[in-house]
Amino acid sequence: MKVLGIDTSTESLGIAIAEDGKLLIGCDKIFGLRHSQDLIPTIKELLKSVSLTIDNIDGFAVAIGPGSFTGLRVGVTTAKALAIVKNKPVVGVPTLDVIAHNAYYYPGTICPIIDAKKGMLYAALYERKAKGLVRKSKYLLLTVEELLKKINKHTLFIGNGIIFYGKIIEKIKKEKAVLAPKRLWLPRSENVAMLGWEELKKGKTDNSFDIIPLYLHSRECNIGK
Incomplete structure (x- = not known):
C-alpha cells in the first residue's frame, strides 16, 4: 500500500510517499507559506521522480495541525479533494505527533512546542514505550509557564516554539x-506518510468530506503577533 503524506501546517511544505511501512521518497522545503502555489506542483514533481502517478496512490495522509491557519486549509483541502476524486481513503495526523516523531528514539519525555502567537503555544507530552511513542496529555493551548508546571521529568523540547520560549524553558527547568x-x-x-500508513493499515480512516484542521483556538485565524 502506497500512502501520500502532505504537510502544510508550518512554513515548511512537505510531501512524502510511504510504501508497505517504509519511506519511498520524501521532500520538505521552506517556501514561506506559499503553499497554495507550490503544493500541487510539488506533488506532481515527487510522483514523477519515482515514476508514479496519483492513480498509483492507495491512500492519503495529511497533517491537520495545530499550526498555520492558512497553511492547514491548503493541505487539508487538497488531501480531501484527492481522496474524493480518486475514491481513496484519507487520514488526518496531528502535527504535534509528527514533530514528536522527529525525536522518536529519545528515551525520556518529549514535548513538541509550536508558537501559537500572543504569548501562547501548542504542546503535548509524549513518552517512548515498547510499542512506540505514546501521547500522555491532551493537545494543549497554553502559556509556557502553564506548560512547565505540568512537567517534572527530564524533557526534550522540540519545535519552532523554542525560538520564542527556549530561554525561559532553560531558565525555569534548568x-x-x-x-x-x-x-x-x-x-x-515522512512522519506524516508513515503515521498515516500505520493508521490506514489498521483500517482507520477519516471521512473525506468531514476531515478538518485541528484548531485548538476558536479564533485562531484572527490572532496576530
Whole structure:
C-alpha cells in the first residue's frame, strides 16, 4: 500500500510517499507559506521522480495541525479533494505527533512546542514505550509557564516554539530541559506518510468530506503577533 503524506501546517511544505511501512521518497522545503502555489506542483514533481502517478496512490495522509491557519486549509483541502476524486481513503495526523516523531528514539519525555502567537503555544507530552511513542496529555493551548508546571521529568523540547520560549524553558527547568537542535524543529513529511500508513493499515480512516484542521483556538485565524 502506497500512502501520500502532505504537510502544510508550518512554513515548511512537505510531501512524502510511504510504501508497505517504509519511506519511498520524501521532500520538505521552506517556501514561506506559499503553499497554495507550490503544493500541487510539488506533488506532481515527487510522483514523477519515482515514476508514479496519483492513480498509483492507495491512500492519503495529511497533517491537520495545530499550526498555520492558512497553511492547514491548503493541505487539508487538497488531501480531501484527492481522496474524493480518486475514491481513496484519507487520514488526518496531528502535527504535534509528527514533530514528536522527529525525536522518536529519545528515551525520556518529549514535548513538541509550536508558537501559537500572543504569548501562547501548542504542546503535548509524549513518552517512548515498547510499542512506540505514546501521547500522555491532551493537545494543549497554553502559556509556557502553564506548560512547565505540568512537567517534572527530564524533557526534550522540540519545535519552532523554542525560538520564542527556549530561554525561559532553560531558565525555569534548568538541567531538566533539553532543547532539540534546529534541524528537528519542523514537521517532516515522512512522519506524516508513515503515521498515516500505520493508521490506514489498521483500517482507520477519516471521512473525506468531514476531515478538518485541528484548531485548538476558536479564533485562531484572527490572532496576530
